[in-house]
Amino acid sequence: MGKRTDAAFRRHVIALPPGSWLDWRDMDAWAKDNCPKSMRIDDPRDDPWGDLRVDCMSLSETMMAEGWLVRVFGFCGYDDYMRTDKLA
Numbered sequence: 001m002g003k004r005t006d007a008a009f010r011r012h013v014i015a016l017p018p019g020s021w022l023d024w025r026d027m028d029a030w031a032k033d034n035c036p037k038s039m040r041i042d043d044p045r046d047d048p049w050g051d052l053r054v055d056c057m058s059l060s061e062t063m064m065a066e067g068w069l070v071r072v073f074g075f076c077g078y079d080d081y082m083r084t085d086k087l088a
Contacts, residue, residue, distance in 0.1 A: 005034070005035060005052070005055075006055075006059060008034060009030065009034075009056055009059055010059070010063065012030060012034075013060070013063055013068055013069065013083065014068060016083040017083065018083050018084060018085035018086075019082060019083060019085075020082065020083040021072070021080055021081070021082055021083075022060065022069065022080065022081040022082070022083065023080040023081070024053060024057065024080075027053050027056035027057060027060075028049060028053050030056065031049040031052040031053050031056065032049055035049065035052055060081050063081075064081060067084060067086045068083065068084060068086055069081040069082065069083060069084060070082050070084050
């Protein structure tokens with residue numbers, strides 16, 4: 001993820017109210033809303049936002065280490081995150 005996209009996702013997470021859940025579906029929706037679809041798609045069956053979603057998940061791990069998020073176990077067996085009350 002580029003520096004601007006990284007910063008935009010950080011702002012998005014920090015703006016969430018404490019107790020908000022953040023899972024892969026939220027990251028997918030954020031990627032689709034904030035990043036235009038790539039003009040170069042080698043295979044039309046490929047997910048153009050897949051790499052960005054993985055980058056969001058990686059950044060979420062970093063933000064978890066910083067205290068902005070805490071890991072919770074989601075409904076689908078994936079790791080989800082919950083926004084902490086870090087600013088309080």
